[in-house]
Amino acid sequence: MGDELKTVKIGLLGFGVVGQGVWKNIEQNRSALETRLGVELNINKIVVRNLNRERLISVPETILTTNANEVLEDDSIDIICELIGGTDEALTYTEEALKRGKIVVSANKALICDHGESLFELARQHGGHYFYEASVAGGIPIIKTMREALIANRFSLIFGILNGTSNYILTRMEREGLSFEETLGDARKLGYVEADESLDLDGIDAAHKLVILNYLAHGIWVNLKDIICEGIRSISKEDIEIARQLGYKIKLIGVIARDFSHNSVSVRLHPALIAKTETLAEVNEVYNGVSVTGDVVGTTVLIGRGAGQDATSSSVISDIADAVSLLKGEASTGRHTSVDPKACPDEITLELSPPDRLEGRYYFRFHVKDEEGVLAEISNIFAKHHISFATVNQKELSDNSALIMVTTHKSSEVSVLAACEAVKQLGSFMADPVYLRIFNPEDYSA
């Protein structure tokens, strides 16, 4: 059976940064790759919007087309790579391909986050396959690791840095004492920020990936609107400096914390203070990192390039390789090698833990008029909400105002929000209070 397969035909939908990377890197390592796989790889059709656009990678004109049906309807094409991005055409084409029982390889985190549930269902119904390693954390093999290498595990905690752009901004703010705005300007110049800046700066891109990881780990789809999703716009250089003094770094992290005793899972994406001694605290610049705690293996951390043409195409090509294995043999249909991370028995009733059930330590920044008694007033309000302070730092500013930065002992998110609202009623504030969560993975040890 496997012996007959000599050439695998691949069609690309889209030939932008990632598509050109896939082409370039298959060419670069063709001999190694074909030896390892035992087949020839042939990209024989590429669907583009504009045939005449100048591209850094040049390919034979005859394989370019503007008609997606030349890929979707060509039964000789074994693997279709959807590298268009977005959720419009990409959705239509992916649905069409999966309805035809095709193998689809995707790097499209937004599409899978929004439509994964129906797309995996389509694949299952029609015998298609949907591979998506490149959709989360670029070149880091987190999908394969969780699905295959850690298959013996149930996952109590997954947390990670999943957006390179925001990590780049936070790293430079920390290293150079720059403000968010100053660093953002450089990130834009370097082309690190998506056209829709909100994806990077408001945490949405990372949240897309988090939703996919949660599905993979726990078999349920959560809706982006039901989870905490906060970006890095409110982080100031003072926050980073005080965090540093207290032994923390500020990172934008995604957290998936499973509570086995209540059969619930907390999924959230927000900036947090994490101890400097955590491995992920040293994941800097555009790198991503994911920490996975399984009940058998313990904690495993993966760090690597989370985006970019080459890292992403490395993952797309690994999915192509897995698809080749599938073509050479026969599909396995479990969560393991194929399409559908089936829910485990107890996951059928698994609930998303509501944000207001969160507890932990918090950091606050209050920008107040430099008047007598302000700190006392704030302290009183917090005490009424049963929040006690662990550390207090005050910094005088030149305009007769002051920053008061506080960390708390363990408190509930509900109390924190209520105290914040109450504090805002005081007349002494120059700006709304800012709060950040302090994340300690040890709070989640099984």
Place this chain on the structure above:
Amino acid sequence: MGDELKTVKIGLLGFGVVGQGVWKNIEQNRSALETRLGVELNINKIVVRNLNRERLISVPETILTTNANEVLEDDSIDIICELIGGTDEALTYTEEALKRGKIVVSANKALICDHGESLFELARQHGGHYFYEASVAGGIPIIKTMREALIANRFSLIFGILNGTSNYILTRMEREGLSFEETLGDARKLGYVEADESLDLDGIDAAHKLVILNYLAHGIWVNLKDIICEGIRSISKEDIEIARQLGYKIKLIGVIARDFSHNSVSVRLHPALIAKTETLAEVNEVYNGVSVTGDVVGTTVLIGRGAGQDATSSSVISDIADAVSLLKGEASTGRHTSVDPKACPDEITLELSPPDRLEGRYYFRFHVKDEEGVLAEISNIFAKHHISFATVNQKELSDNSALIMVTTHKSSEVSVLAACEAVKQLGSFMADPVYLRIFNPEDYSA
């Protein structure tokens, strides 16, 4: 085809720490695991030396046997796990199983290092399969990551901390300022040191794993006796302290550095000074970590528990899961999912780079009589060998002797060895000079 497979039968050879871990963890997560795999897992025979030995894990008496043939000759058994260890019986049984075309899962690094070449050949000849994720770095999925996830890559540099015991000793020496001997005592009490202590303390265990990783990355087997393999016995607390002052940590690392222009590869295992800012410098205690640089993906780092019952059995179970996929479908025969990491075309002539071709920066410790002019004499000898000093630290000891600790600019290993020999001829030495390599991954960027 896949639909017919309902139960997968597994035989265990050996029921020690790892074997009992495999049993325990399959039981613990049976429902999740079987849902994910779509089959039932049935361990229906376990070969032990002594039927009556007390074990922490109790299993039905009927499945225990002292006769290995009850597993090897039972055609109804789909997967055989060799968890005996050592290279005697384990070799005989593995050969027998592979000759029968069986799927063998192994955690046995020594066996694969010494006999991998013939065992993989046997598997290929007879249609057997040999899985070995658990043989390298315990719970870290480094085999799957390199073989499958990073299949698009050629590997310019792999380096890692591959032995938990020596890392535990170095970590405690560093944190508590203890000597090697003091820490070793604790490590023994905790059961961290192998019965044959040389495996841990002289780097042999880590070198076994390194040889396997090199085969996986570059398709060639190197012989342990042809590579540098040095352990941690010579490391003193003064070395660690001076390293710290200079911005380094001392770690026992394995290095696989491919030189594509000369088609050679340097494979070596030794303690080294690495910059504190390296991710692996913060891999502490019994944790392992591996950094893999591929020409497409860039650098990816994996960190996790490198040994222990649970972490190792997590990897054994992931191999069982891959074997189930294989049983459900048809074997793929490339490097990718199966047995045989075939050499790529240019690897057929790949050469092991001899140790004397090494270059880099070095650290020296000289224990000398506290006499006038000793440092000058040493400096002169080093200058004659074209080795120039970058830093010098001298520490007076209470017995009228002194430690002189020196780092050098880039030098060749040949010069270093020659200078060491020449220096020994000076009458002023209390002990032979000790040298350590300074490892900087940036020296190996493609």
